[in-house]
Amino acid sequence: MSEEFIPTSEITFESNNNNYIMSSDQDNSAFSKSIPLLDSTNFNEWLVRIQLYIKHKHLLKYCLEPTNNSLSGASEANVNSKKTEAALILISHISSEAFYAVIDKDNSEDPHHIWKMY
Numbered sequence: 001m002s003e004e005f006i007p008t009s010e011i012t013f014e015s016n017n018n019n020y021i022m023s024s025d026q027d028n029s030a031f032s033k034s035i036p037l038l039d040s041t042n043f044n045e046w047l048v049r050i051q052l053y054i055k056h057k058h059l060l061k062y063c064l065e066p067t068n069n070s071l072s073g074a075s076e077a078n079v080n081s082k083k084t085e086a087a088l089i090l091i092s093h094i095s096s097e098a099f100y101a102v103i104d105k106d107n108s109e110d111p112h113h114i115w116k117m118y
Helices: 030-034 043-056 060-064 073-092 096-102 111-116
Strands: 012-016 019-023
Touching: 030 043, 043 060, 043 073, 060 073, 060 111, 073 111
Parallel strands: none
Antiparallel strands: 012 019
16 A cells, blocks of 8 residues: 555554554444454454444444445435444454555445455
């Protein structure tokens, strides 16, 4: 990647066995913290846990389906907020190696695009 990407959402860093997990203030549940960072060794565990967590947060449809771009006003703002939350959850649970392989400034807030990459 030619330019450095810095996520726009406010995040905190927590140590988990020398891996650093990014979490928003709204995303501090015990289950969220149990989701490992995706790396080259744990895809199946990561997939099951992240999918259940995103489903629990009622955000899975934003990962599985492209969003409707014909919305406006409050509907558009609500969908954009949910897309950003889903993208933040995904990005918060991947290793730096996976992050730099998949995320760039153009797809960082598109959970469907991020999900397709895995």
